[in-house]
Amino acid sequence: MHTLTKFLDSKPLFYDEIDYNRFPKTYKKIKKYINIPKIVHLIGTNGKGTTGRFLATALFNNNYSVGHYTSPHILKFNERIWINGSDVSDEVLEDAHKKLYTLLDKEDSDALSYFEYTTLLAMLVFEGCDFVVLEAGLGGEFDATAVFEKELSLVTPIDLDHQAFLGSTIEAISKTKLNSIQNNAIISKQKYSKVYDIASQMNKNIIKIEELLNKQDYKKIDKIADFLSLASYLKENLSLAIGALKFLGIDYKKSDFKDAKLFGRLSKIDENIIVDVGHNPLAASSVVKELAPQKYILIYNSYKDKDYEMILKILKPIIKEVQIIDIEGERIENKVSLHNILKHLKIEYSHYYKTEPNNKYLVFGSFSVVERFLKEYIN
Incomplete structure (x- = not known):
């Protein structure tokens, strides 16, 4: 058996087609050998990571043992598996890998995708945890995380993303995501009213966040947001996490959320450099709302x-110039197509070499963009 790193490196991160039956069948074989804690499941397009970290941190600070599963990672795989305030250690990961490899037969181990295997891991x-805050990967009902029994589902804002797998319309994407709800769910403020329409058609206990929180909650949320210096869109994620605490009957206070912010969400890594792992239009709108009218080299x-x-x-309103950073991979857009779009939008562009202290920079895009930038910047 290879070490976990070598084993995962042998698996492709993305597939042109996905076998939606593979993971449920595999999990059914080993279900009786795994002790599953109470699960709060996170679905949606934006804000799953930060919402989950707010909730997990508050639960931990209320003396619960809690795990938080998020993806993808930026610099190290361990970032995906947070337990009781810290990223999981290499030693714990290797022990879990050895155990999982013995539970699965070789055919199943080899067949599972990167995300499927790491979800079981x-x-x-x-x-042994009291709660697990479990973030979905690409989707909803067909996601690997959807097979587990859930205490509660949290629905973050839903927007167009991953259309090749989830559907080409808000209606289709919403149905795919919301179909993962088993019984109880809290839905955050949505950009599209169609999301609410679809939720209302389901025979499930789906509560709008504004119906769950009262004036006192919103006053406390304002104080916590000031305490953490949160961007406005992160405040919405905090509200959803607090809604979950209320549903679970757990009291909360300002200090419960100390050190709860997840890196890569409008994170300032230097006086003139902000990084954000947003990678869709909804995330871009939130960034503009937060940073305008200042101009940045993107x-x-x-x-x-x-x-x-x-x-x-x-x-565009906050872009001074675009600097294209080199990323490797078959899924990366070719430079000619990207250049043509930039020309069409009348945005100046060049190749990224290094940052200069007299310019302001926004590193925005997928985790791969931020990862590549941080590796070059740190070195």
């Missing part, structure tokens, strides 16, 4: 399947 790490690149023309159009 996380559940082994989280055995360090950027994009996958082919992203609506990068719309993203750049939204970001």
Whole structure:
């Protein structure tokens, strides 16, 4: 058996087609060997990571043992599996890998995707926890995380993203995501009213966040947001996490959220450099709302399947110039196509070499863009 790193490196991160039956069948075989804690499941397009970290941190600070599973990572795989205030250690990961490899037969181990295998790996790490805050990957009902029994689902804002797998319309994407709800869910403020319409048609206990929180809650949320110096869109994520605490009957206070922010969400890594792992139009709109009217050199690149023309159009009011950072991979858009869009939008562009202290920079895009930038910047 290879070490976890070598084993995962042998698996492709993305597939042109996905076998939606593979993971449920595999999990059914080993279900009786895994002790699954109470699960709060996170679905949606934007804000799953930060909402989950707010909730997990508050639960931990209320003396619960809690795990938080998020993806993808920026610099190290361990970032995906957080337990009781810290990223999981290499030693714990290796032990979980050895155990999982013995539970699965070789055919299943080899067949599972990167995300499917690491989801099971996380559940082994989280055995013994009181709660697991479990973030969906690409979607909803067909996501690997959807197979587990859930205490509660949290629905963050839903927008167009991953259309190749989830559907080409808000209606289709919403149905795919909301179909993962088993019984109880809290839905955050939505950009599209159609999301609410679809939720209302489901025979489930789906509560709007504004129906769950009262004036006193919103006053406390304002104080916590000031305490953490939160961007406005992160305040919405905090509200959803607090809604979950109220549903679970857990009291909360300002200090419960100390050190809860997740890196890569409008994170300031130097006086003149902000990084954000947003990679869709909804995230771009939130960034503009937060940073305007200041102008930034945008360090950027994009996958082919992203609506990068719309993203750049939204970001244009705060763009001084775009500097394209080199990213490797088959899914990365070719430079000619990206150049043509930038020309069409009348945005100046060049190649990224290094940052200068007299310019302001926004590193925005997928985790791969931020990862590549940080590796070059740190070195």
